[in-house]
Structures are given as C-alpha cells and as structure tokens.
Amino acid sequence: MKKTLGATDTFFPVPAALVAGGTMAEHNVITVAWIGIVSSSPPTVGISLRKTRHSLGIIRQCGEFTVNIPPARLFAEVDYCGLVSGRDVDKFEAAGLTPTESSVVAAPIIDECPYNMECRVTGEHEIGEWVLLLGEIVETHADAEVVGADSRIDIAKLNPLVYCAAIREYWELGRKLGDGFNAGRSIHQ
Amino acid sequence: MKKTLGATDTFFPVPAALVAGGTMAEHNVITVAWIGIVSSSPPTVGISLRKTRHSLGIIRQCGEFTVNIPPARLFAEVDYCGLVSGRDVDKFEAAGLTPTESSVVAAPIIDECPYNMECRVTGEHEIGEWVLLLGEIVETHADAEVVGADSRIDIAKLNPLVYCAAIREYWELGRKLGDGFNAGRSIHQ
Numbered sequence: 001m002k003k004t005l006g007a008t009d010t011f012f013p014v015p016a017a018l019v020a021g022g023t024m025a026e027h028n029v030i031t032v033a034w035i036g037i038v039s040s041s042p043p044t045v046g047i048s049l050r051k052t053r054h055s056l057g058i059i060r061q062c063g064e065f066t067v068n069i070p071p072a073r074l075f076a077e078v079d080y081c082g083l084v085s086g087r088d089v090d091k092f093e094a095a096g097l098t099p100t101e102s103s104v105v106a107a108p109i110i111d112e113c114p115y116n117m118e119c120r121v122t123g124e125h126e127i128g129e130w131v132l133l134l135g136e137i138v139e140t141h142a143d144a145e146v147v148g149a150d151s152r153i154d155i156a157k158l159n160p161l162v163y164c165a166a167i168r169e170y171w172e173l174g175r176k177l178g179d180g181f182n183a184g185r186s187i188h189q
Numbered sequence: 190m191k192k193t194l195g196a197t198d199t200f201f202p203v204p205a206a207l208v209a210g211g212t213m214a215e216h217n218v219i220t221v222a223w224i225g226i227v228s229s230s231p232p233t234v235g236i237s238l239r240k241t242r243h244s245l246g247i248i249r250q251c252g253e254f255t256v257n258i259p260p261a262r263l264f265a266e267v268d269y270c271g272l273v274s275g276r277d278v279d280k281f282e283a284a285g286l287t288p289t290e291s292s293v294v295a296a297p298i299i300d301e302c303p304y305n306m307e308c309r310v311t312g313e314h315e316i317g318e319w320v321l322l323l324g325e326i327v328e329t330h331a332d333a334e335v336v337g338a339d340s341r342i343d344i345a346k347l348n349p350l351v352y353c354a355a356i357r358e359y360w361e362l363g364r365k366l367g368d369g370f371n372a373g374r375s376i377h378q
Contacts, residue, residue, distance in 0.1 A: 002305070002330040004292060005340055009232040010329065012258065012304075012344065013202055013351045013362065014225060016369075036203060036225030037354065038237045039316035043198040046235060046321070048227045069201065075366045080373030095376055103193060115201075116191070125314060127228035127323065132235070134316065140199065141191040151194055155201065155353050155360070162202045162351060162362060164344050165226065168370055171344070173202065173351060174363025177264045180205075181357055184269030187284055 012164035013171070016078050018068040018113060019047055020099070021058040023106045027099055029091050030055040031082030033165045034130070035067065043137040045119055048130045054086045056131060063121045064105035065135060068113035072161045072172035077112075079170070104138045114143040114158045201353035202360070205267050207257040207302060208236055209288070210247040212295045216288055218280050219244040220271030222354045223319070224256065232326040234308055237319045243275045245320060252310045253294035254324060257302035261350045261361035266301075268359070293327045303332040303347045 014036075020029045034048035045067055049056045059065045070078050077095040084091060092099055092110075099108030102118045109116035119135030126132075146158040155173070162171040177183075208221045223237035234256055238245045248254045259267050266284040273280060281288055281299075288297035291307045298305035308324030315321075335347040344362065351360045366372075 001333045002289075002298075002300075003333050003336045003340075005329045005331060005336070007232055007326050008329050009226050009229045009326065010304075010342065011204075011226050011234070011306075012342075013204055013349050015200075015202055034226045034229075036235070036237075037198050037200050037223045038235065038321045039319035040198045040223070040239075041318040042316075043196055044316050044319075045200070046225070046227065048225075050229075072366060076372040076375055078373070079367070079369055079371065080376040083370065083373045100191075109191075111191075115199075117200075123314070123316075125312070125323075127231075127233050127312075129230040130228035130233075132227045134314075137196050137198065140194045140197050142194055144190045144192050147192045147194070151192075153199065153201075153353075153356055155356060155358055160202050160353075161366075163369065164342075164349075165369075167342055167344060168368055169344055170366040170369060170372065171362045172364050172366055173360045175361050177261060177350075177359040177361055178268070179357055180268055180352065180354075180359060181272060182268065183265040183359065184267070184272045186265055187269040 010166035013162045014165050016161050016163035018070055018081060018110055019065055020110060021055050021062060021065045021107050024099060024101055024108050027108050028055050028058050028086035029081050031078050033163050045135050045137055046132050048132045050130055064107045065119050066102060066107045066109045067117040068110040069115040070113045070161050072159045075161055075170040078161060114146050116141040199355035202351045203354050205350050205352035207259055207270060207299055209255045209299060210244050210251060210296050213288060213290055213297050216297050217244050217247050217275035218270050220267050222352050234324050234326055235321050237321045239319055253296045254308050255291060255296045255298045256306040257299040258304040259302045259350045261348045264350055264359040267350060303335050305330040
C-alpha cells in the first residue's frame with residue numbers, strides 16, 4: 001500500500017558535494033545536494049543554488065567552479081559548509097579544508113576531497129527561487145591512492161558521502177551489489 | 190597526491206531511478222542516473238536523456254513522467270531497464286515491474302519502487318547530445334511500511350539503490366553517519 005506525501009523535494013540518494021568558487025586568493029565553498037550530470041557529451045554538471053546564496057554571485061562573476069566529492073568521514077564539515085554563509089566566515093579555514101590549485105580554472109579544488117571536477121559555466125536557468133548553473137567539466141582529479149592502474153576509481157577506498165535530502169541524513173556506502181551494463185543481462189532475452 | 194583523469198562524466202554517488210512515461214495503457218520505463226532536484230521552490234526534478242532515447246519522445250508527447258526510486262535488491266532489473274529499448278520490448282513485463290495508477294499524472298508509478306514522484310514537464314534544454322527535461326513534482330508516494338508516523342521516510346527500511354556512474358557500480362547503503370543541518374554545529378562557532 002502506498003501513502004501519499006504531497007509535492008515535496010524529498011530525494012535520495014544524492015551526493016553532498018562541496019562546490020568551490022573564486023580564486024586561490026579569495027574563495028568560498030558551499031554544500032550542494034542539488035547536483036547531477038546533465039549531459040555526457042559534452043560532460044556537463046548542473047548545480048542548483050537558491051538565488052540568495054553568496055556563492056551564486058561569486059560563481060557568476062568568475063564563470064567557473066569546482067565540484068569536490070567528500071569522503072564519508074567529513075560529514076560534519078560538509079554539513080557546516082551548508083549551514084553558514086561565506087559572507088560571515090572563511091569556511092575553508094573554519095572547516096579545515098585546503099584550497100589547492102586547479103589545472104584549468106581559477107577556482108581551487110579541495111585537497112581533502114578525493115575526487116574533484118573543474119567546471120566552466122556554459123549556461124544558467126532560473127527555476128522559481130533557484131538558479132540552475134550548467135558547468136562543462138573540463139578536468140577531473142582523484143587522490144592517487146583511490147585510482148587503480150587502469151585509471152578506474154576504487155569506490156570502496158574513496159568511501160564517498162551519501163545524502164538523503166529533505167530527510168536530512170548522511171550515510172556511507174555499504175556493499176557493492178553488481179556492475180552496471182552487466183547485471184541486467186540475466187534478464188535480457 | 191592527485192592524479193589527473195581528464196574531462197569525464199564519472200560521478201557518484203547518484204540514484205539509479207526508474208523513469209516511467211506514457212499512460213496506464215501504453216507506457217515505457219528507462220533507467221536514469223542523470224537525475225537530480227533542480228529547484229526546491231517549486232519542487233522540480235531534472236532528468237537528462239540522450240536525444241536518441243525512445244522515452245524522450247514519449248515524455249515530450251505526454252508532458253508528464255514519474256520518477257521511481259528502486260530498492261537495492263532490484264539492481265539487476267534497474268540495469269536491464271537501461272540496457273534495452275522500449276522500441277523492442279515491454280520492459281515492465283520483462284523486468285516484472287507493475288505499472289500502478291498515479292494520482293495526478295497519466296504516467297504510471299512503479300509498484301515495486303518504494304518511493305515515487307509524479308512530475309509535469311515545465312521546460313527542456315538541449316545540452317550537446319542530451320536533453321535536460323525539467324519536471325515539477327506534483328505528488329509523491331511511498332510504501333506505507335517505510336513511512337513513519339510523522340510522514341518521515343525510513344531510509345534503512347527503504348534501502349535505496351545507489352549508483353556510481355561511469356565506474357558502473359551498484360551499491361547499497363551501509364551506516365547512517367549523522368543528521369543534516371545538525372552535524373555541522375560542532376564546527377559552527
């Protein structure tokens with residue numbers, strides 16, 4: 001039996017990514033759960049920010065940002081970066097995060113995050129009180145110890161943080177179940 | 190030390206959601222990992238489909254779709270719905286999925302998925318070879334046994350499937366780490 005819950009933005013599982021904008025000299029970081037790939041070709045990520053967010057102005061001005069996937073152990077730091085505004089505090093410093101030079105964009109990547117994407121803004125769309133920014137992914141980085149010989153990321157070693165939005169819960173991954181583009185072949189006739 | 194991996198759409202953790210279009214009489218289902226909330230007000234989900242996808246025409250024609258979050262145990266069925274085309278086969282039937290009447294939209298929800306969102310298309314944007322469809326969330330449903338007395342979803346009971354895209358791995362959740370809008374208060378001065 002189904003229960004009807006109304007029109008809500010409850011959604012899961014999602015990343016709780018740290019999005020950084022600005023430059024190595026002056027930067028800000030914000031936690032973004034409204035994030036996802038919007039095109040594979042060209043590889044493009046979409047992030048949605050409330051119009052009132054301090055980071056929106058910084059990202060619009062520079063036209064660049066980075067997406068940083070935190071490890072599960074940093075859940076309190078990630079939560080902190082969503083709680084306070086960069087107008088009031090240097091969140092990198094307060095949360096013990098290290099801005100590190102990117103390869104292509106001016107915005108820093110975050111050293112403590114084992115997977116990082118450099119993005120250039122290619123478009124934006126207003127949706128009610130939110131702005132969806134589209135960012136072409138121009139480079140990615142991962143900590144050497146989570147990258148296999150074939151450049152494949154070891155998810156178990158990386159242990160990414162998972163968020164269940166609106167329900168407001170941080171989780172870590174448990175068990176790998178199967179491989180994509182493979183597990184379904186048992187059903188495929 | 191960071192390794193540089195190039196411009197890739199590798200991204201994780203993401204949902205592997207089943208998106209259904211059409212009507213109770215004629216419907217199709219497709220697995221979508223390029224999905225996320227793009228606005229909380231009005232609550233709006235974005236799904237990206239390759240332009241060649243059969244489901245894109247169906248959803249554009251009806252202007253409605255549903256998003257269905259599968260339980261982890263259905264990972265093979267979810268993978269199957271991404272492997273084959275609705276042009277060739279009735280994926281609902283082949284995967285043992287039950288189309289169930291929605292409250293607001295014509296597209297069915299999927300009974301075997303414990304969380305379901307009904308959506309009305311409010312916009313679309315072409316991004317290279319992909320189309321981002323925006324859908325306002327007009328109703329949501331969850332299995333009664335995963336909904337608490339306060340209408341809060343019990344994530345442990347629901348056990349949602351998690352996907353790591355490009356790496357192509359299905360995972361289930363492990364342990365809850367903390368609460369959002371709370372865990373970061375230990376850092377907040």
